[in-house]
Amino acid sequence: MTRPAKISINSNNIIQNCKLARQLHGGKLLAVVKANAYGHGDLLVARQLAEYVEGFAVACLEEAVVLREGGITHPIVLLEGPFSALEIPDYLHYQLTPVIHHIDQYAWWSEATSSQGIWLKFDTGMHRLGFQEKEINELFRNNKAQNSIRIDVLMTHFANADSIDPQLVHLPMERFKRVLSEMGIEGSIANSAAIMLHSQLRSNWARPGLMLYGVDPLGRAASEVGLKPVMKLTSEVIALRWIDVGESVGYGSTFTASQPTRVATIACGYADGYPRTAKNGTPVWINGKKLPLIGRVSMDMITVDVTQQADVQLGSQVELWGDNINVAEVAHCSGTLAYELLCHTHRPARINS
Template sequence: MRPLQAEIRLDALRDNYRLARQLAGGRTLAVVKANAYGHGVVRCARALDGEADGFAVACIEEALELRAAGIVAPILLLEGVFEPDEYSLCAELGLWCVVQSDIQLAMLETSPVASLPSVWLKMDSGMHRAGFAPDDYAAAWQRLAGSGKALEIVKMSHFARADEPDQVMTQAQIETFDAACRALPGAASLANSAGLMVHPSARREWSRAGIMLYGVNPLPQGMGPALKPVMRLTSRIFAVREIAAGEPLGYGHNFVATRRTRVGLVACGYADGYPRLASTGSPVAIDGVRSRVIGRVSMDMLTVDLTDLPAAGLGSEVELWGGAINVNEVAACAGTIAYELLCNVKRARFV
């Protein structure tokens, strides 16, 4: 069997959720969209079931998977519905739903459902991606309240730059939200993971913890609380060779040895979710000792530098991230973010 595996540490997931809830000082949704950021949505939801105040997913098909797996806790659809008849399914399954546009609100107003248990009305407080404009928000809230279609209305918005603590944008969004909601009763939800960590004024009755649950810090290095990585992605070396100084390696010959170089061939590539752009220089740990990727990452293989690791060889464990190697380091080498790397892991054996 191919030795690539993703170890999912559920104890770490639970510890990270407890930390998020402690920071929030109130109820906290565990965001498990995109297959729990690549970690396996059913196993993660079951690990948090009975502890999490609820879950958040992107769309109704993700919620259906959780309900089929026996999850009875509240589930919020962050994107809302796409078709009018989905509201009936939401009512049948007891799902909570975001309403972020006049179209979604109109569909709910004319829906045959008596009511939904909780509707989260989204404001565009400055991200300009989704939600009602601040000047239109109170009117939308009154429409929703007057429709009788929501047993509860939660006011919400989403931050554009909460992971940049020095930016004033987050505080501006908070002030915009508060000004537009001043006369509107009920609970609110603003803070995502970064908001929980560094923006105390964003903590309201509900928070939404996403990437921090999986042990990834969205803030600049050295900021924020300690988190426990949930996924540890590893493989093994299955071939070793040496190349002389001046010899190229791999596709495109973008690595040329400057000395006699001992090369390990690892069973992992971009088809498995490892980023192709994280080529020469991306960190790995070989039997616990840091080394680097050399050459271009291939579809199902990559090559690592063993020159200074004489004890490493056939069968040596190669950690791609999750222990000695921080996934944020790998993401930086690939010019992307850790979210993308975790979501892309699909062909590893999950343990």
């Protein structure tokens, strides 16, 4: 590629972040690699983590098949389960584990097999997927009486795991523990936020996702919480110019100079995964210093105020996020989340060990 906008992935840092998840949680790890491993490359990440985790989680059958056909033999859990009964033969063929969250899925599975296990989802307050407490208790009792299917794990997903207020997780935690104790099977509660913030939410299986990719769910700098950034979005300066007081930059003239301003044009824009909504002042790293984005983000270019950095020249290397610019900070300046920025990148990645 000749275009300087590039994504690079530090595969060693993925492993270090996984080890931190293990250290904090202590139990089994189900590494979440859905959405192309949050933009990092699902098969790349799965192969890198294979010896450090007990299983992988994806969102759909197509994602699971990529892993299986790529040589991954670990348990693969599909977090939304089958979308129709027509998928069940592929689940069985590829030895995949569905998360069952409504009664139709349960019926499809029980008609197909009694030997291949499932995870069962309990809705403790998120109200997206899962059985209510009365429903899940009745289903479990009936299933046990009829010896229908093997239920291996009870899981839930908390609505406020990223809150530092323990009261917001106390009630759903108590609901979950009450049902889990009646079932006598393994449990899965903790996502990345719960692993890092709430020791009381640890159970048999944790589901680290965002933290594997070096991003703290609360937006803190990775180094503050022991994480290491994994993805780096970089480019370089392709043009430099001075503009006078009163002159503007970019579409819509959203930035107007209040003093003579040296403007660097960077080869990166929303077609490269950089957020179009990034506002004036969003930090960009050039030659060892944070400098402010100015003007509107274009499809394949952004502009930066480099007035205070005299050594910036054509070809100067630029980091949009990575080791020096926290992707969560860019997301905050863009009115979104780090999850979205990572998932939206699609340039071919360079792998750095």
